Amino acid sequence: MGAPGSRPNHRPNHQPSGQSEDRGRQLSRRQYVRFAFYRVDPLWRRLEAAEQSQQKQELADVIRTFNRQMLLRPYSLMGTRSDAELLLWQIAENPLPFRELATAIASTRMGGYLNMVYSYFSQTKRSIYEIRSNSDDTHEERLVIDPSEAKYLFVYPFIKTRDWYQLSLHARQGIMDEHIEVGRKYPSVRLNTTYSFGLDDYEFIVAFETDEPSDFLDLVQELRETESSRYTLQDTPLFTSINMRLEEALDALGGPPITQTVLSDEIHEAWTEVCPLDEFAPGETKVVFLEGKMVGLFNVEGTIYAINNRCTHARGPLTDGAVNAHECSVVCPWHYGKFDLRTGAALDGVVRKPVETYQVEIRDGVIYVGTPVAEKIEG
Numbered sequence: 102m103g104a105p106g107s108r109p110n111h112r113p114n115h116q117p118s119g120q121s122e123d124r125g126r127q128l129s130r131r132q133y134v135r136f137a138f139y140r141v142d143p144l145w146r147r148l149e150a151a152e153q154s155q156q157k158q159e160l161a162d163v164i165r166t167f168n169r170q171m172l173l174r175p176y177s178l179m180g181t182r183s184d185a186e187l188l189l190w191q192i193a194e195n196p197l198p199f200r201e202l203a204t205a206i207a208s209t210r211m212g213g214y215l216n217m218v219y220s221y222f223s224q225t226k227r228s229i230y231e232i233r234s235n236s237d238d239t240h241e242e243r244l245v246i247d248p249s250e251a252k253y254l255f256v257y258p259f260i261k262t263r264d265w266y267q268l269s270l271h272a273r274q275g276i277m278d279e280h281i282e283v284g285r286k287y288p289s290v291r292l293n294t295t296y297s298f299g300l301d302d303y304e305f306i307v308a309f310e311t312d313e314p315s316d317f318l319d320l321v322q323e324l325r326e327t328e329s330s331r332y333t334l335q336d337t338p339l340f341t342s343i344n345m346r347l348e349e350a351l352d353a354l355g356g357p358p359i360t361q362t363v364l365s366d367e368i369h370e371a372w373t374e375v376c377p378l379d380e381f382a383p384g385e386t387k388v389v390f391l392e393g394k395m396v397g398l399f400n401v402e403g404t405i406y407a408i409n410n411r412c413t414h415a416r417g418p419l420t421d422g423a424v425n426a427h428e429c430s431v432v433c434p435w436h437y438g439k440f441d442l443r444t445g446a447a448l449d450g451v452v453r454k455p456v457e458t459y460q461v462e463i464r465d466g467v468i469y470v471g472t473p474v475a476e477k478i479e480g
């Protein structure tokens with residue numbers, strides 16, 4: 102699978118009208134999501150230390166090559182569950198990179214010792230319920246998963262009873278209102294709801310992010326007392342996962358650490374190969390992933406700019422916005438906040454905070470995107 106396709110940036114700066122156009126837009130924004138849980142065969146832990154270290158590094162290198170195709174977040178479950186030790190949370194525009202990654206991991210030396218003990222496959226979708234929010238969240242945002250830097254992730258697959266679906270939409274909305282009200286009491290817990298109907302065994306896979314596990318415990322306990330809980334058929338297993346960098350999550354599995362090798366570099370710079378320069382024409386935009394962040398690239402009259410693709414207002418996809426080449430700016434498609442593509446500065450509209458800008462280099466005719474500019478300066 103190659104790099105994500107480029108597209109000309111000549112979208113009008115307004116919301117398209119018409120139902121089918123709207124549905125097309127929604128479908129194109131929906132993302133596929135996979136939660137792959139691994140456990141290491143105990144035999145791996147008896148290998149020579151040098152072999153373990155080499156295998157971990159080889160695995161990390163292979164996984165990292167998928168940054169161009171998907172947003173990939175590693176988590177450790179060492180110490181939180183007995184039957185799963187490593188989670189790779191994967192988010193992509195189509196399901197094929199999941200298969201490619203699974204095969205690539207299985208083909209490594211360490212892959213021979215990794216058992217995939219749980220796997221959940223799902224997709225984002227707009228909720229059918231009215232969710233009145235105090236925040237800037239929009240329905241559109243629910244179509245795009247953008248993991249935070251929260252320390253913990255709770256993966257919660259569940260199935261509702263069939264009786265639930267026989268209730269009228271009005272009745273379900275009333276029950277959901279109570280459910281949502283409880284959720285609002287725990288603002289530190291961030292929710293990522295995905296849908297699995299027909300794709301996999303469960304109906305919903307919800308990923309909760311928080312820095313406070315006790316808030317999540319209290320939330321789940323309180324939700325048990327709500328009416329909606331009567332309509333839950335199954336909501337186990339449940340996974341408490343710890344957010345880590347890839348090397349750290351592999352080091353948590355055992356063996357000599359490889360993390361230090363990376364961190365001891367004077368400046369830790371990460372670079373992602375994008376594509377040959379001649380395949381990215383002026384006026385086009387592109388999305389790549391760098392260290393778990395979605396980066397938007399813009400070719401403005403032959404100069405390539407890279408910024409965080411998530412608007413700082415409510416995470417609108419900036420590569421879908423309207424570019425003004427003369428001004429070197431982009432207008433967010435969701436609420437029309439404007440950013441300078443050179444500096445990331447918020448120029449106009451509802452936006453207040455700048456977006457991160459990333460280094461761009463052309464080496465031998467190939468575009469590379471690297472560490473955020475501010476980090477480079479501080480480094």
Ligand code: FES
Pocket residue numbers: 412413414415416417433434435436437438451452
């Ligand atoms: S998401 Fe609101 S202006 Fe971008």
